[in-house]
Amino acid sequence: MLLDELALTADTVASTRSRLAKVDALAELLRRLEPDEIAPAVGFLVGKPRQGRVGVGWRGVAAATGEPATEAELTVDELDTVLDRLAAASGAGSSGERSRELRELIGRATTREQGFIGRVLLGEVGTGALEGVVTDAIARAADRPVDLVRRAAMLSGDLGETARLALTGAEAELAAVGLEVGRPVLPMLAATASSAAAALETTGEASVEFKLDGARIQVHRSGDDVRVFTRNLADVTHRLPEVVEVVRGLPVHDVILDGETLSLDEDGAPRPFQETMSRFGAETARESVLHPWFFDVLHVDGRDLLDEPLSTRLVELERIAPGHRIPGEVTADPDVAERVSRDALSAGQEGVVVKAIGSPYAAGRRGSSWIKVKPVLTYDLVVLACEWGSGRRTGWLSNLHLGALDPIGEFGKPGAFVMVGKTFKGLTDELLRWQTERFPQIETRRTEHTVWVEPSIVVEIAIDGVQRSSRYPGGIALRFARVKRYRDDKSAAEADTIQTLRGLLRG
Structure with missing residues (x-):
């Protein structure tokens, strides 16, 4: 199949809000793929090529275009083959080899294909073809029960291979896909609630557990062989020898554990998330040690526990890893749930996760059985610039550049604004239209992709916190920023300060 057909379908899917229309367009495309094209094509559509990251960033894409x-x-x-070569390039001269391969590939691409290739390489396909939509399309194209396709994808952790099996194999082959020690599964996800008490109203009796400010891990052990995977199913075993050592010491032969790992300070409190992630991503040894904490067990010594209630899984977890259990309490009392939530925040953690005690482990699903509760922080910041959107947002000003007030001139001129991050999250079509009309009226300069504006418009931004960053002059960056509303009632001089935001840093 020509890559242009894939890119065209991606654009079509991105331009419609209708889930049914998205599924129809994707299913029609999937039916026309050759067997060997199915897995790569699905990876491209969801922005997760089977090769993973291939060592090419936006500068490399821009230089090759x-x-x-x-x-x-x-x-x-051909695109799949080139990505294989890019992923395999290593050692002296690999950077030049990647550049050459990329220039040759992109030079053969049409305008639409160039844009699509760039988004695939950067993990920014932005088609609206979320994995759930593609999963439904696979079931439609293969005429298989969607629940069967969904479960096979969850337990294999490989949507592309699931698509190939669904479209070319028998239904019994899909049904035979099961849990295997050593093969990661998609992690169970949590919905959100405003308070622990509110979450408990949905779940009933629940395990209210600390939500650690760390990195999600899934650990598989078979005998002495231990493998550690990220939430995106990347194998990071070589980076986490301390986690491997802990799991090898557990009184089991085979086990699959779900949990978090984080770096602790001298007092046992969590270090900033950024420090954990820096250590988590290091390819070489670092001084800081990552401590594993587990909140679920999916398999133990030949027994699958996915479909067992959480109460049973917690008993097994306590039996095999009592010293590495995430703190929490089982309760149906909202006052107890709120106390655990306060305890978690006092300990420097993100909040709590409230888990229905009778719930199975629904791999890859976000339902109401697990509900996370985190305090939402909101700040009034100033719009410094806005970038033109892509995909469905083409033609609209979308991604906001956000600044905090520096009244004392700690990071520049007194009264100026210090950039602290960007976001396009939370913007409705109405807000996008308003921005596109309003910002050119206060424009100070522009480039092909960005319009800079007078720092006069205040926007309320919700964040999960801040982290240290060398990208911006204030030394911090917003975490998970999203737009709440514009504040017509506030002037830029009333915006929150960079000093206030820096005060959120721990340590």
Whole structure:
């Protein structure tokens, strides 16, 4: 199949809000793929090529992008093959080799294909083809029960391979996909609530557990062989020898554990999330040690526990890893749930997760059985600039550059604004239209992608906190920023300060 057909379908899916229309378009495309094209194509559509990250960033893509081809000739298989070569490039000269491969590939691509290739490489496909939509499309194209396809994808952790099996194999082959020690599964996800008491109203009796400010891990052990995976199912065993050592010491032969790992300070309190992630991503040894904490067990010594109630899984977890259990209490009392939530925040953690005590482990699903509760912080910041959108937001000003007031001139001129992050989250179509009309009226300069504006418009932004960053002059960056509303009632001089935001840093 020509890559242009994939790119065109991605654009079509991105341009419609209708889930049914998205599924129809994707299913029609999937039916026309050759068997060997199915897994790569699905990976491209969801922004997760089977090769993972291949060592190419936006600068590399920009440098390789030139005059587009006038006629589509690239195929899905050719893009997959080039990504194999990019992923395999290593050692002296690998950077130049990647650049050459990339220039040759993008030079053969049409304008639409160039944009699509760039988004695939950067993990920013932005088609609206979320994995749930693609899963439904696979079931439609293969005429298989959607629950069967969904479970196979969850337990295999590989949507592309699930698609190949669904479209080319028998239904019994899909049904035979099960839990395997050593093969990661998609993690169970949590919904959100405003308070622990409110979450308890939904779940009934529940395990109210600390939500650690760490990195999610899934650990598989078979005998002495231990493997550690991220929430995105990347194998990071070599980076976490301390976690491997802990799990090898547990009184089991085979086990699959779900949990978190984080770095602690001298007093046993969590270090800032950024420090954990820096250590988590290090390819070489670091001084800081990551401590594993587990909140679930999916398999133990030949016994699958996915479909067992949480109460049973917690008993097993306490039996095999009592010293590495995430703190929490089982309760149906909202006052107890709120106390655990306060205890978690006092300990420097993010909040709590409230888990229905009778719930099975629904791999890859976000339902109402697990509900996370985190305090939402809101700050009034100033819009410094806005970037033009892509995909469904093409033609609209979308991604906001956000600044905090520096009244004392600690990071520049007194009364100026210090950039602290960007966001396009939370913007409705109405707000996008308003921005696109309003910002050019106060424009100070622009480039091809960005419009800078007078720092006069205040926007209320919700964040999960801040982290240290060398990207911005104030030394911090917002975490998970999203737009709540514009504040017409406030002037820029009333915006929150960079000093206030820096005060959120722990340590």
